[in-house]
Amino acid sequence: MSQLLKYKYYDTPEGQDIFLKTVALGKYAALAGVAAASLDVLMFSHPKGFASTAGRFGWYVGPLVGMAAGYVVTHNAMQNIRGKNDKINYFLGGAAAGSILSAWAKAPIFAVPAMLILGVAGIVKKTSVDEKWDFFPDMPQATKTITSVRNDWTMVKDIEELKNWTTK
Secondary structure (H helix, E strand, O other): OHHHHHOOOOOOOOOOOHHHHHHHHHHHHHHHHHHHHHHHHHHHHOOOOHHHHHHHHHHHHHHHHHHHHHHHHHHHHHHHHHOOOOHHHHHHHHHHHHHHHHHHHOOHHHHHHHHHHHHHHHHHHHHHHHHOOOOOOOOOOOOOOOOHHHOOOOOOOOOHHHOOOOOO
């Protein structure tokens, strides 16, 4: 169980451990779904009772997890079928997620744009993996945290030759 929670998407090569990759991406989709459902329940729909509230959560979480699973399974299946690790696999995974999104929205006219947009998002992700850049790089934390004493928050280091004061 702990391996499922600690596993990251790129811990193993493409096309391997598809179930673990599905769970890894599904965690983030479920978290986004819970956030969106909470916003909907508290601000807009105001369902009465447990069953209708759970239904609203299922309305958001289910399709988002389905989109993540569709992306992972399609992308990795294309990797195994084609034997190539290129941007087409990522595009096809995004297109699969876009088709699930259009089915969720019950708008067939939305299918092609959603597939194209999410397919291009897949290509951008593949490019970021290949070129080793991050969408959300690690940012330094605030200076007023419990561990901030370990960090040097000065703009420049002291230069001994430029010090013109004495300590007394």
